[in-house]
């Protein structure tokens with residue numbers, strides 16, 4: 030029955046396109062920051078404790094289910110595209126490179142708006158328990174939380190692809206680039222759990238319109254605020270940023286910078302002690318997952 034809609038080769042291609050980047054980016058981010066180099070990067074952790082193993086396992090299991098749903102929807106859109114139902118166009122030169130770049134930016138902006146409003150909808154009490162609570166079980170998210178959705182939320186999230194495919198003229202490479210950008214931000218910013226940006230970012234004239242990692246991390250620990258995705262436009266317009274959003278960001282960054290300074294000093298003392306053969310002081314705390 031299913032082979033009437035798409036070939037086995039197409040299914041494998043989509044599986045590779047969806048699953049491979051997700052598994053690669055989450056595995057690299059998680060292994061680097063939560064396992065192999067966890068002591069080295071601990072000072073940048075937004076919430077100063079490690080998530081429990083059972084939460085990480087739940088995030089991974091839900092992510093696998095989400096990928097199945099995403100793959101099914103993308104195969105259907107591909108089937109519709111092959112029959113001329115979507116607005117896909119075959120050659121980049123058909124609309125030019127300027128439009129090609131513009132279409133990617135447009136997709137990100139459309140998704141940013143779509144996400145904010147479905148997110149507000151999912152926080153509506155009757156919907157929250159059924160649809161969005163599964164994602165919020167991660168109060169201290171890891172990169173695997175990026176796809177940790179209830180199946181109903183997974184469908185709502187992937188609905189951005191048909192919305193784009195049926196309304197915006199797109200090249201396959203543009204929609205793939207958009208998907209990779211979206212995935213990267215979702216993993217490395219929204220759900221990373223580490224803050225990399227400098228102080229003053231959230232009060233800067235221009236940068237304040239972009240969301241740092243702390244923004245969505247706060248949403249996971251204090252759910253009734255900070256709903257936006259990439260841009261801090263809708264949260265500002267609708268006054269849904271947490272009242273202490275900027276102060277919290279500054280506190281996180283100050284604590285990080287102080288911890289980095291202390292770490293540098295400690296390393297310096299350790300090196301000096303090693304040279305004088307006194308012996309290195311104890312290593313910084315390494316939390317167990």
Ligand SMILES: [Zn+2]
Nearest residue numbers: 164174220245
């Ligand atoms: Zn989240």
Ligand SMILES: [Zn+2]
Nearest residue numbers: 148161248252
């Ligand atoms: Zn939420």
